[in-house]
Amino acid sequence: MARYVFLMYDPEDWHDTVDEQGVVDEFRLHEEFMTAVVEAGASVVGGEALERSSTASTVRRGEGDPMVTDGPFADTKEALGGFYVIEAPDLDVALHLAAVCPAGTIEVRPVMEMPDGV
């Protein structure tokens, strides 16, 4: 088994337009996703939804004092809105799950596995 992080990117106007029913629907989609994960012989080992990127602060550490700026590291049309940590047997299973993960764009990244004792 290996762990993969699913980084979920979406346009953020969702936050402006969503109504109560929209939130309920969204929750249902995530429940369906978690059921699909279990059915695929994988498991959800972590994950969070994030507040919108306008609430982010970015700290850059360079040569001198750390610089704090308002907003996300990368200002993109589709912003990072949440993530899952999924344990799956291989990349094929992970990619099949990403295809049913409720987000517009999903980046799948393997977690760096540390040797024992590190």
Add this chain to the structure above:
Amino acid sequence: MAALDEVFRRAWPVVVASTARLTRDLDLAEDCTQEAFEPAVASWSATPPDNPAGWLTTTARRVALDRLRRDAVLARRLPLLVEPGGADEGDPPPTDPLRLVFICCHPALARESQVALTLRLVCGVDVPAIAAVLLTGEAAVARRITRAKQKIATARIPFRVPPEEDLPARLDTVLTVVHLAYTAGHVAARGALRDDALTERATALARMLVRLLPDEPEPPALLALVLLTEARGPSRTTSDGDLVLLADQDRSRWDRALIREGLVLATAALRHPRHGRFALQAAVAGLHATAPSWSDTAWAQIVTTYDALMRRWPSPVVALNRAAARSRLEHADLDEVLHDIDALAPDLAGYPYLPAARADVLARLGRSDEAARAYDDALALTTNPTERRYLARRRTELEPSDDR
């Protein structure tokens, strides 16, 4: 010697694949295969063993075991190939090379990496030759191959033949890569018009796919397309090495045996209820191969076949070929064809056959000045010296313009 080359070519993917099952590391498998092949290439010219692939596999696996024992500590730290069927047990199954093809052509790898890995690991092409195919430097190719192998191990791309529900899509990627490799040999980027070593390896790979996936309709269709194209090989250049287009080729020099084999495969592929885009492309190649001459070609049928392709697998290249075929119909409206070609320009920027097709239509319309400019555009995008000479010659042969 040619027979021995053939032996090595067939054995290479078998040895890499079954060594990979042991090492569970593609890099090490490739190294050990190379190490097994080198002494064999040197000593077998006299007496090759009865079962060359078996001999080479045994040798490569022995080398691998030695290395693994020596580097036991290192081996434990390597991220290993994921083998859903369990690790190495007993004799390698005959479908091993197939797993190698599917891992090299995994959709999570970039197309260039798929091509580079397939040529290196499945076809045994060396890095300088791959660099020529991908129009890039040797160091860049070596880096690309290394990174792709790292991704396979780190992201755990599994070493297996995909399950049935994924097979059509995964196979399509494989066939696309094989076709790209063949095309890169059919019109080489540098040197002579063709790179025979590359077309032979791509053809051999297509044959291997037919053998190992007997129930799939598209591998024989791709093989048919390749063979029907290959049949024209000798007539594509003059004795001076100048390019001869299909329109002007001496059809008596076409390889009848290849055409027969291609037609049988193409016909069977087209009858298959699940036939795909390669069956239709093979159909077009078959219509050309059976035409008595360029003017007596079944252009209407060719256009119909391109229409079918466009309905299910639309692509700008198919649209361009369709426009070119339409320009050959009786009473073709060349202005309309030109309009269609121009509409494809944004999608095919950098594709030399678009300005070349445009130049041809403009010349037939008597608009020589514009045709000359289109030939210049095509020349600027064409690297193959034989094709460049052809385009330059066509440009000088243009009649003075009718319109001025």
